[in-house]
Amino acid sequence: MRTLPRILPKLISAHGLAGSAVLLVLGMLLSIGTAAAEPGWVTLPGHVPKALARLTPVEGLPQTNRLVLALGLPLRNRPELDRLLIQQQDPRSIDYHRYLTPRQFTDRFGPTVQAYRAVMEFARSNMLAVVGTHRDRLVLEVEGSVVDIERAFHVTLNLYKYPTERREFYAPAAKPQVPADVPVIEVEGLSDFWRPHPLLHPASGSPTPLSGSGPSGYYAGNDFRRAYAPGTALTGAGQSVALVEFSDYYPSDITSYESTIGLATPVPLVNVVVGHGKPPDTANNAEVALDIEMAIAMAPGLSQVFVYEVRGLANAATVLSTIASDNKAKQISCSWSWGGGPSATVDGILQQMAVQGQSFFQASGDSDAYTGANTLDSTAGDAPVDSPYVICVGGTALTMDGAGTAWRSETAWNRNSLGGADANVGSGGGISAYYSIPSWQKNIDMSANSGSTTWRNIPDVALTADQVYVTYNNGSSGGFAGTSCAAPLWAGFCALANQLSVSAGGSTVGFLNPALYAIARSSSYGACFHDITTGNNIGTNTPGLFPAVAGYDLCTGLGTPNGTNLINALVPAPHFPPSFTSQPASQTAAAG
DSSP: OOOHHHHHHHHHHHHTOOTTHHHHHHHHHHHHHHGGGOTTEEEOSOOSOGGGGGOOOSEEOOTTOEEEEEEEOOOSOHHHHHHHHHHHTOTTSTTTTOOOOHHHHHHHHSOOHHHHHHHHHHHHHTTOEEEEEOTTSSEEEEEEEHHHHHHHHTOOEEEEEOSSSSSEEEEESSOOEEETTSOOOEEETSOOSSOOEEOOEEOOSSOSSOOOSSGGGOBOTTHHHHHHSTTOOOOOTTOEEEEEESSOOOHHHHHHHHHHTTOSSOOOEEEEEESSSSOOOSTTHHHHHHHHHHHHHHOTTOSEEEEEEEOTTOOHHHHHHHHHHHOOOSEEEEOEEBOSSOOHHHHHHHHHHHHTTOEEEEEOOSEEEEOGGGOOOGGGTTBTTTOTTSEEEEEEEEEEETTTTEEEEEEEOBOGGGOGGGTTOEEEEEEEEEEEOOGGGTTOOOTTTTOOSSEEEEOSEEEEOSSEEEEETTTEEEEEESHHHHHHHHHHHHHHHHHHHHHTTOOOOOSOHHHHHHHHTSTTHHHHEEOOOSOBOOOTTSTTOOBOOSSOBTTTBTOEEOTHHHHHHHSSSOSSOOOOOSOSOOBOSOOO
16 A cells, blocks of 8 residues: 555545545545455455566556446356256257347346445445446446545555556556445456457468468458358348457448458448447557458358447456347457456356357467466456357468368468467467366367366367458558457358358357367267367477367367358257256356
């Protein structure tokens, strides 16, 4: 805690305090210093970057600065929710594919109205303004000055020099606290140490081999359909894709891409800007353009693409809760990751999406294997890739016959052989240090792939992650790589399956992992997946791990879609009923 002579004048200046009011402020400060010993307060895990252990504060964060926080509330009836998640994906259950509406989810599993009001009252009593509410009541957005935030959560916010980047960041010196009768489980926004980052890279050199039909031989448009859904008439008609984005884009780039690939009818784009503060800029517009263009390439008949753009002061939970509450898209793609530790709030929102029949595809990351010096630990900035409620998508390097004519072969995407800056660039995969192995991933042979039979393994599946043509930056174009390419392609592929299912009178396919792993355990695995058995995601930081092997592996997951065979296996129900023996996942370790 800062010394009283240092903080007291700032408090008085910030609130215009004088005379006897100073004594009140002094009492508040003393209470902050003794809060850890007070009964009736709860310390929230996480929130403090591990890097702080070896850093010295530059100074205190100015007391009059204002921050926007996302306060996370806990789910209700968790055992019932876990059972429902299993039953919705079990063809033998009467609840199979019987999804909930957002209202039904909130009534059964969301925080109560009384709990939400209690958090509002706590915020307002501490001079924090309520600036955003959410229908699922899992997130409450508040804004306040640093001095009020510090007092409310018993923290001190300091400025630090970032250890590897040329910037300063703010963070709490200790874990936040809340009264035991205030149902807050997380306070997102107390630090900007972990900034969302896109998972894309420029393509390296010329496409090798030159096997795409796009400019310069890059993959574009129908190449992906010919490789992974050849001959299908499905286009994603009637379906929408939602994209999680932390940047804006140039609409003219999308129009140009659609013209390049010969798409006669453009797909409507709907921008949804969430959060508070300055509007999103275009600093990372290449990522947004890539995501939109890949979804359209795989599913050119989409009804619309919803681009959820985050304002400067918004938090991840804010945008995810908005997508879940809107429930306008049944396939969602995220090509960004962030830090702050595994989030119970985000996991709750992802569970909401699952029981609503939404499929969330998350890029697995581009730093090769999560091991050695690159251990998979979401406090390092790789959330939410290992959440058991996402379909985690790794990357492959694709080779086609002719110029985008047909699929020929694939290998795990990895640039390690190029050396230099590419030495640790490749398909992210590894073993979670936080989430136990989900039931649907059990009974998968891990003997040859160095996977775990105890903890969550990623990725789940893969798709093209190299030599992909993108139009971006208000008229530029060129090749890109990264699992950023693969996640929206999978969202587009899911739209094809959902189109077929809905047109046949069925429901959306929902959270795919139970069905995908059930197919992998069946005799039709080879008919439904391209099993990637060459390559690895070994880098200089990750010696020996992980190789691509027959069956599941930790660089390409179960592999890539083998045409309409996989779609037909998912619609209207998996041909091979999953075997469920336990809850989807359990959190057996607490964030630090």
